[in-house]
Amino acid sequence: MNNVHSCGGGISTNGHPRASRRWVGEITRKKFIDSPLYRPRDIVKDVFRDYGINLPYHKAWHGKEVACKDLHGDEALSFDHLRWYAAAVMNMNPGSYVELECTLEDHRFRRVFISFGVVIAGFETGCRPMLFLDGTFLKSKYQSILLAIIAKNGNDGLFPLAFSVVDQETEDNWLGH
Structure with missing residues (x-):
């Protein structure tokens, strides 16, 4: 992916409508396999570095929950x-x-x-x-x-x-x- 944006669309605004918790979970799943202590604040930094999106903390938290549920199953279940x-x-x-x-x-x-x-x-x-x-x-x-x-x-x-x-x-x- 090319991190240089020429469209001027301002993707690095607070949040992004397509940056859903499911998307965050999908892009961070592999990171949780390698590093189980991967924190939401690390997700926020990595998403900004890799995609130029200022992800709100709560979306990173929910994305982490999605990734962990996908990897380890539902705790309640x-x-x-x-x-x-x-x-x-x-x-x-x-x-x-x-x-x-x-x-x-x-x-x-x-x-x-x-x-x-x-x-x-x-x-x-x-x-x-x-x-x-x-x-x-x-x-x-x-x-x-x-x-x-x-x-x-x-x-x-x-x-x-x-x-x-x-x-x-x-x-x-x-x-x-």
Whole structure:
């Protein structure tokens, strides 16, 4: 694309009617594959540099959402697939333990706990009887928390035993499984 414009149409005005969120998502999708931390303000700079368009921040934000949804799927739909995934883990991985819990009132996601059968067997046969607990925030629309239970194997390596995604880090969520 030639960035030198001779038409005098003033494309670098604030925004552009054809610079939709879908268009922004399409031109930035590859960048998110290479750099998942690509920010909306970086999109604004890159669109101005590459296309001469002063993109409003909100359009860059929505374009980022479109690109991420195209690459990773719809977050809300992913929660709907949890029941299917829990059943598939139990059917395909004998000895696994999966617990999915939703609120009674509105059936909203509360927590999911997963430990695969082969991992449980590996812990019983080759790990020290000591567990390490850790948690981290998941940066997403739903602000979930990832909790992990880790053991040490015979070679002092880390051995992930189980993980849980919860709505908030509480004692009940740590001990409830």
